[in-house]
Amino acid sequence: MSEIISKLEMKKITKKFPGVLACNNIDIYLKSGEILALLGENGAGKTTLMNVLFGLYQPEHGKIFINDKQVIINSPSTAFKYGIGMVHQHFMLVPNLTVVENVALGLIGKRIFKLDLNKVRKRIEEVSKEYGLSVNPNAYIWQLSVGEQQRVELIKVLCLGANLLILDEPTAALTPQETDELIVLLKQMAEKGRSIIFISHKLNEVKAVSNRVCVLRNGSLVYEGKTQKHSVATLAEKMAGREIYMPTLKEKSQANSPILEIKNVFAKGNMGTMALDGLSLTVSKGEIVGIAGVSGNGQKELADVINGISHIERGKILLNSKNIANLAPQQIINKGIGYIPEDRMHEGTIPSFSVKENIIMKDYNKKPLSKKMFLQNSIIEKYSQKLISNFDIKCPDNKTMCASLSGGNVQKVILARELSRKPKMLIAAYPIRGLDLGAAEYVHEQLLEARSENVGILLISEELDELLDICDRIAVIYEGKILEILDRDIATKTKLGLLMAGIKNEKKAI
Numbered sequence: 001m002s003e004i005i006s007k008l009e010m011k012k013i014t015k016k017f018p019g020v021l022a023c024n025n026i027d028i029y030l031k032s033g034e035i036l037a038l039l040g041e042n043g044a045g046k047t048t049l050m051n052v053l054f055g056l057y058q059p060e061h062g063k064i065f066i067n068d069k070q071v072i073i074n075s076p077s078t079a080f081k082y083g084i085g086m087v088h089q090h091f092m093l094v095p096n097l098t099v100v101e102n103v104a105l106g107l108i109g110k111r112i113f114k115l116d117l118n119k120v121r122k123r124i125e126e127v128s129k130e131y132g133l134s135v136n137p138n139a140y141i142w143q144l145s146v147g148e149q150q151r152v153e154l155i156k157v158l159c160l161g162a163n164l165l166i167l168d169e170p171t172a173a174l175t176p177q178e179t180d181e182l183i184v185l186l187k188q189m190a191e192k193g194r195s196i197i198f199i200s201h202k203l204n205e206v207k208a209v210s211n212r213v214c215v216l217r218n219g220s221l222v223y224e225g226k227t228q229k230h231s232v233a234t235l236a237e238k239m240a241g242r243e244i245y246m247p248t249l250k251e252k253s254q255a256n257s258p259i260l261e262i263k264n265v266f267a268k269g270n271m272g273t274m275a276l277d278g279l280s281l282t283v284s285k286g287e288i289v290g291i292a293g294v295s296g297n298g299q300k301e302l303a304d305v306i307n308g309i310s311h312i313e314r315g316k317i318l319l320n321s322k323n324i325a326n327l328a329p330q331q332i333i334n335k336g337i338g339y340i341p342e343d344r345m346h347e348g349t350i351p352s353f354s355v356k357e358n359i360i361m362k363d364y365n366k367k368p369l370s371k372k373m374f375l376q377n378s379i380i381e382k383y384s385q386k387l388i389s390n391f392d393i394k395c396p397d398n399k400t401m402c403a404s405l406s407g408g409n410v411q412k413v414i415l416a417r418e419l420s421r422k423p424k425m426l427i428a429a430y431p432i433r434g435l436d437l438g439a440a441e442y443v444h445e446q447l448l449e450a451r452s453e454n455v456g457i458l459l460i461s462e463e464l465d466e467l468l469d470i471c472d473r474i475a476v477i478y479e480g481k482i483l484e485i486l487d488r489d490i491a492t493k494t495k496l497g498l499l500m501a502g503i504k505n506e507k508k509a510i
């Protein structure tokens with residue numbers, strides 16, 4: 001185990017990318033036992049700064065000091081040597097290896113063990129028991145939900161015995177319960193003298209967990225101070241440089257002309273068990289129906305079967321009264337279903353393609369973007385420029401690769417593509433996950449705009465605030481079925497929370 005880091009300092013750190021000054025002369029420090037929240041809108045430079053600390057990037061200027069001694073961190077293994085561990089925003093796991101194998105990969109460099117998978121399995125079990133992070137060590141990564149994958153990342157870093165933990169949006173994919181547990185865990189770790197840098201857009205969590213905040217805006221440090229001095233609203237304002245108002249629905253839609261009808265659907269999940277177990281649900285035109293639930297209760301499978309990504313065993317899925325179940329994804333797209341998937345980087349976009357290519361991805365072979373097999377380049381150029389400006393996508397130009405955009409801007413690319421295709425029905429899975437409040441405000445405005453244009457919307461989310469803000473009705477999914485549907489005027493966090501835990505009758509619960 002490496003020595004405790006009693007003081008870490010990053011001094012005058014500057015890091016540039018072509019056309020972008022990602023970190024501009026930033027000074028931050030951290031003491032043992034402290035939890036520092038690093039705040040900033042998408043693209044502010046948080047991840048870049050942390051990648052510098054973790055040895056993934058070399059800064060153009062600036063120095064790092066540990067316990068008053070200058071250190072050169074030129075690789076993650078050097079960072080680990082100094083006791084610095086990082087859980088990344090985008091997962092670094094190998095999908096076709098198991099949990100044990102993925103953790104073992106991280107341990108090879110540390111030479112704690114020879115590659116004895118049984119020992120690694122034991123270590124995982126110890127760590128997951130000690131910190132209450134449950135995971136099946138033998139599961140393949142591809143079988144796990146995003147939330148479970150995040151847990152594996154955390155376990156991996158804990159197995160390495162890091163003293164300074166960098167958590168880049170660790171709760172973006174966790175359920176509210178898991179988040180509460182993580183907060184308790186982080187505080188325990190800080191009490192034992194570890195230090196933590198915590199990046200999150202969820203300001204309630206930041207308030208609950210951190211001692212201090214540093215706020216970045218456009219690559220510069222604009223504020224540093226004690227967390228307790230601030231409310232969520234003043235923190236949001238410091239990040240955005242303006243006040244933020246999350247839009248809310250004023251009244252429930254009266255629409256009752258069904259657009260999507262899901263009738264008694266059964267479907268298997270990745271693990272081969274019945275993940276949708278007789279699920280029924282109707283969404284009307286001009287209505288937003290929320291799906292609340294703890295992740296892993298069939299949300300992913302529901303989105304997959306509607307979009308033709310996986311098959312149903314039994315039941316019906318009707319769009320405008322016509323069966324679309326088990327059609328190919330392309331056919332379903334053509335029938336007018338738009339999809340904002342949970343996994344933006346793999347399913348939602350092709351990261352190595354440009355913004356322009358991602359925008360036209362679903363329509364490049366149709367008029368007016370192509371004519372008689374030929375792409376209409378000038379039309380495509382204008383079309384993509386228009387969407388970049390309408391949806392306020394921040395990128396140097398339309399040839400920028402999606403991989404180098406911040407999460408909020410990738411989400412805007414997907415929204416631009418899906419909404420501009422004028423879908424009849426939109427499936428939005430966790431659309432504001434990981435976004436800062438300014439970007440989340442924008443996404444919700446766009447969803448409400450689509451609703452007012454009579455689009456039916458199915459909004460899958462774990463954020464009760466999000467569901468209560470913009471849904472007409474909220475359906476709670478539990479073990480592959482809809483347990484109950486609540487109208488917006490009677491839905492409360494308490495009622496939803498109990499239903500999400502599978503408790504249908506409140507009186508019985510007591």
Ligand SMILES: Nc1ncnc2c1ncn2[C@@H]1O[C@H](COP(=O)(O)OP(=O)(O)O)[C@@H](O)[C@H]1O
Nearest residue numbers: 017020022042043044045046047048404405406
């Ligand atoms: N590998 C990269 N290549 C080019 N530009 C990048 C790269 N990584 C980040 N950027 C740019 O640097 C800026 C800061 O990004 P990032 O550190 O990811 O912000 P945050 O984590 O605060 O959302 C953004 O403008 C982003 O587009």
Ligand SMILES: [Mg+2]
Nearest residue numbers: 046047048089
């Ligand atoms: Mg980031």
